[in-house]
Amino acid sequence: MSIQAIVLLGAPGAGKGTMAEAIRGATAFIHVSTGDMLREAINAGTPVGREAEVFMRQGALVPDEVILKIVMARLEQGGPDALYMFDGFPRTLEQARLMDAEFTRRGAKLSHVFLLDVSRAVSLERLGGRRICRRCGANFHVRNIPPKKAGICDNCGGELSQRPDDSRATILKRLEVFQQQTAGLVAYYEKRGLLQRVDSSGPRDETVADIMKRLQ
Numbered sequence: 001m002s003i004q005a006i007v008l009l010g011a012p013g014a015g016k017g018t019m020a021e022a023i024r025g026a027t028a029f030i031h032v033s034t035g036d037m038l039r040e041a042i043n044a045g046t047p048v049g050r051e052a053e054v055f056m057r058q059g060a061l062v063p064d065e066v067i068l069k070i071v072m073a074r075l076e077q078g079g080p081d082a083l084y085m086f087d088g089f090p091r092t093l094e095q096a097r098l099m100d101a102e103f104t105r106r107g108a109k110l111s112h113v114f115l116l117d118v119s120r121a122v123s124l125e126r127l128g129g130r131r132i133c134r135r136c137g138a139n140f141h142v143r144n145i146p147p148k149k150a151g152i153c154d155n156c157g158g159e160l161s162q163r164p165d166d167s168r169a170t171i172l173k174r175l176e177v178f179q180q181q182t183a184g185l186v187a188y189y190e191k192r193g194l195l196q197r198v199d200s201s202g203p204r205d206e207t208v209a210d211i212m213k214r215l216q
């Protein structure tokens with residue numbers, strides 16, 4: 001056995017985190033979300049967190065060298081036959097190339113890259129209505145995936161709040177950054193025969209079922 005991995009690629013609000021949460025509950029995949037790792041670093045006040053916060057607040061990408069450092073550290077923890085599900089990584093051609101080089105060095109295999117496809121209008125609507133639990137990080141949407149009690153997490157009773165980068169202006173910037181710096185990865189993985197397009201605009205459970213079927 002060797003390390004195997006899949007990638008969830010998609011614009012802000014495409015549903016990467018939502019899919020990852022569902023898939024990891026039904027499989028042995030270890031969920032690696034660079035966005036979550038950076039938010040944890042910010043909350044812990046680490047040097048990585050302090051550096052990342054400046055970029056994240058503006059909706060810009062965090063420099064590749066910072067991202068690669070945290071991802072490589074994560075790979076060291078999983079063991080030689082771990083299954084990884086990357087969410088929000090890679091995000092630039094440089095990250096993808098360095099990930100490939102590292103996978104070759106370790107004899108690891110990238111098996112699927114799922115492009116979660118949604119329109120700009122869907123991204124805007126989803127991010128504007130997203131609510132996150134301050135305590136356990138669970139993800140809701142005020143209309144699409146509402147909590148049983150408004151403002152309260154179903155899982156732990158924690159308070160729900162908006163992510164700091166979910167203001168309208170920062171959402172627009174993140175969508176622009178996706179087009180400029182990440183959309184090029186679609187052609188990169190298409191050429192290598194790894195890309196699978198998934199319509200992510202329907203109900204959550206339908207998209208989860210679609211991905212699970214393709215993973216079998």
Ligand code: AP5
Nearest residue numbers: 012013014015016017018034035062088126130141144204
């Ligand atoms: P990150 O946290 O990765 O944010 P993002 O890519 O902008 O994506 P989001 O988390 O906003 O959206 P998502 O696709 O996960 O959607 P979700 O499932 O939450 O990154 C944040 C920042 O960190 C970046 O801007 C950058 O600064 C930095 N960063 C991170 N990784 C980096 C990297 N590799 N390189 C450089 N910088 C990096 O869904 C959204 C909402 O829709 C939720 O409310 C959800 O409940 C709802 N929803 C989801 N699916 C459905 C559905 N099927 N139907 C209805 N509602 C749905």
